Amino acid sequence: MPSARAQLVAIGTAVPERRLTNDDLAARVATSDAWIVARTGIRERRICEPGTGLSRLAVPAAQRCLQRAGVAAQDLDGIIVATITPDMVMPATANLVQHQLGACRAWGFDLANACNGFVAALACATAWIESGRARRVLIIGGDIMSSIVDWDDRATCVLFGDGCGAVLVEAGPPDGPGVRSCQLWSDGSGGADLCVPLSGSAMPKTAEALARRDHCLKQQGRTVFAHAVRRMSEAAQSILRQEGLSAADLDLVVPHQANLRIIEPMAERLGVPMSKVVVNLERYGNTTAATIPLALADAEAEGRLRAGSRVLLVAFGGGYAWGAAYVVWGRG
Ligand code: ACO
DSSP, X not given: OXXXXXXXXXXXXXXXXXXXXXXXXXXXXXXXXXXXXXXXXXXXXXXXXXXXXXXXHHHHHHHHHHHHHTOOGXXXXXXXXXXXXXXXXXXXXHHHHHHHHTOTTOEEEEEOOGGGHHHHHHHHHHHHHHTTSOSEEEEEEEEEGGGTOOTTOHHHHTTBOEEEEEEEEEEEOTTSSEEEEEEEEEOGGGGGGEEOSSSSSSSOOOHHHHHTTTTSOEEOHHHHHHHHHHHHHHHHHHHHHHHTOOGGGOSEEEEOOSOHHHHHHHHHHHTOOGGGBOOOHHHHOBOGGGHHHHHHHHHHHTTOSOTTOEEEEEEEETTXXXXXXXXXXXXX
């Protein structure tokens, strides 16, 4: 047993005001509300004004989280921002957040693990706390997917949205609630199936590359879909095996929100009824690293997530990268 347990004590979120409905998208590309709802379950998403940096959502999400936790920014030891759409490559968005919060004692970094970012950040915060080197780590999952979506590609632009969520992870008694287990996996052989080619050092920023929209997200949708169902199911089952739990022992499953047609077969393979699965993608679409904190916040607001709730988090995304965690919610 670790000498301190990593407890998840409060959530704060921030999403842009502007709603983009399926009908709005159908006015731009050859699609329809009926196609998008049937293939994904998504009805609308929130979209920032162009030029909005992630920190514009991350700071209010963090402030709301700290206020709900009753913790001052000066008491944070660490800040992890999970994102693939930081304000800039340098400085890290975690530094921008640290400065704007006034978190004068905190060290932070950005973590790029695509849709698995929040689970990966939780794993890092847990290790940090269990090692005794930190007592309070703020994990923020957020993405401004509208900044990398090709708005003329109907196969991808209907899927994504913008949003951000923060969760405070705090050291608590070893026999109290908190993170029981966390597992992560990578398979770089699937990297090309979901990528943004012009986003780093591998490709020069030429006019030709921009004209090809290589600065936008490219995806092999069917391949990613098949991997997502398989890997999320395997990850969830692996956590249950490790903890010696059955699906009946879970109060709530909070999966990454990409597509209802990914979530439903995963729940079926797990033997968990959909009544225990949190789904809010109809209102937000796929917000990448933000989906799990946004879903946690909705579950809490609906009274489904309470102190002592036994929760399974599971995600899969670009990389490929995937992971799962089993958590008993709240402060001990
Ligand atoms: N509107 C109407 N028609 C469309 C649209 C659209 N928005 N997008 C694609 N189509 C067409 C295609 O052109 C194709 O037409 P064709 O048969 O004439 O060639 C037809 O619909 C079927 O296309 P598919 O890509 O085979 O459709 P599919 O049933 O696989 O659904 C989807 C596509 C929704 C993208 C699916 O593959 C998917 O969800 N993939 C996973 C993607 C994902 O979630 N990625 C997010 C990041 S990873 C993660 O978060 C897990």
